[in-house]
Amino acid sequence: xxxxxxxxxxxxxxxxxxxxxxxxxxxxxxxxxxxxxxxxxxxxxxxxxxxxxxxxxxxxxxxxxxxxxxxxxxxxxxxxxxxxxxxxxxxxxxxxxxxxxxxxxxxxxxxxxxxxxxxxxxxxxxxxxxxxxxxxxxxxxxxxxxxxxxxxxxxxxxxxxxxxxxxxxxxxxxxxxxxxxxxxxxxxxxxxxxxxxxxxxxxxxxxxxxxxxxxxxxxxxxxxxxxxxxxxxxxxxxxxxxxxxxxxxxxxxxxxxxxxxxxxxxxxxxxxxxxxxxxxxx
Amino acid sequence: xxxxxxxxxxxxxxxxxxxxxxxxxxxxxxxxxxxxxxxxxxxxxxxxxxxxxxxxxxxxxxxxxxxxxxxxxxxxxxxxxxxxxxxxxxxxxxxxxxxxxxxxxxxxxxxxxxxxxxxxxxxxxxxxxxxxxxxxxxxxxxxx
Numbered sequence: 001x002x003x004x005x006x007x008x009x010x011x012x013x014x015x016x017x018x019x020x021x022x023x024x025x026x027x028x029x030x031x032x033x034x035x036x037x038x039x040x041x042x043x044x045x046x047x048x049x050x051x052x053x054x055x056x057x058x059x060x061x062x063x064x065x066x067x068x069x070x071x072x073x074x075x076x077x078x079x080x081x082x083x084x085x086x087x088x089x090x091x092x093x094x095x096x097x098x099x100x101x102x103x104x105x106x107x108x109x110x111x112x113x114x115x116x117x118x119x120x121x122x123x124x125x126x127x128x129x130x131x132x133x134x135x136x137x138x139x140x141x142x143x144x145x146x147x148x149x150x151x152x153x154x155x156x157x158x159x160x161x162x163x164x165x166x167x168x169x170x171x172x173x174x175x176x177x178x179x180x181x182x183x184x185x186x187x188x189x190x191x192x193x194x195x196x197x198x199x200x201x202x203x204x205x206x207x208x209x210x211x212x213x214x215x216x217x218x219x220x221x222x223x224x225x226x227x228x229x230x231x232x233x234x235x236x237x238x239x240x241x242x243x244x245x246x247x248x249x250x251x252x253x254x255x256x257x258x259x260x261x262x263x264x265x266x267x268x269x270x271x272x273x274x275x276x277x278x279x280x281x282x
Numbered sequence: 283x284x285x286x287x288x289x290x291x292x293x294x295x296x297x298x299x300x301x302x303x304x305x306x307x308x309x310x311x312x313x314x315x316x317x318x319x320x321x322x323x324x325x326x327x328x329x330x331x332x333x334x335x336x337x338x339x340x341x342x343x344x345x346x347x348x349x350x351x352x353x354x355x356x357x358x359x360x361x362x363x364x365x366x367x368x369x370x371x372x373x374x375x376x377x378x379x380x381x382x383x384x385x386x387x388x389x390x391x392x393x394x395x396x397x398x399x400x401x402x403x404x405x406x407x408x409x410x411x412x413x414x415x416x417x418x419x420x421x422x423x424x425x426x
Contacts, residue, residue: 083419
């Protein structure tokens, strides 16, 4: 543990300033691509190696979400904070939907199935996040430790179960179309992605506000991760077709968001720590 | 029959004879069909955390329950663990217990802590991270 605490090459403020830099860069890239890239050129530049995409989704979004969901699980079971429970459920929903979407983006159902799951997962996840962010200001801990495990199973299982059911319906063709090849995004997709984008951005701002008071590295990196995910959703919103340069800018932003969430967990290793007495050590 | 405690015997017999005398007493009670519950006040230190009787008498006992004070969250708590129970796959977890007006109440295990028996309890690495995670996201509540 002392070794982990000392593994910092730069002062915290410097690393955090560097951490903010990708956010305006990705916003600028999406804006530039949106302005300069005609639809026909964007479609001709579309690059969709399905195995690579699925692997990236699994590694950077599902893998990182499992780590965060596990830490949130342990944290909720010992502390009972609903903020943490909702956060863990949100991250698990996002990771699960991203992974399933990654593996289902190709034929036989075409990109619609993957897009439906990914975008719906983003909306479900963003609802959990905004609920989590709004409970940070209220005392919402579950004092009854016996009821925590059932609540955890309900929240985590509900998030994954809902998306698994949605996947089943999407595979059966029982869900409304989100993406029509040749025509592009449907209004439903734009509404779902727009709502998810707004809620992710709002959650990021609320967590950032909490960071402003506490100066906790965990909050900083996690709010940045949410901001990058919101940027990724914005790219889905503005993208012309699946796998075009705007879509890849968004994908890379969300992958970086996954890495940032891991940095948030790493920050928890480094402190501020809780001693056995439960009080933070400066 | 409850013998409270066997340490009294220690005061009256030479140290080398303690095991033999204890054996005689316990065997006598057994032959009379009496189940003895023996209490032994053990000296506890970090170097002898897992030694219960110091005199090697555990073999005489069918069921060995260790009671211990532990310091957690800056308060003394009573801990209980079953060290041995012949013929039983017993619970090995260290649990908190309380002596209440209605009797002994055995509570939940001390989950997430390590080193309780050795007298240096600290949260496990995962628990440390989970604690820091909780502190970060519930900071405003703690402040209030």
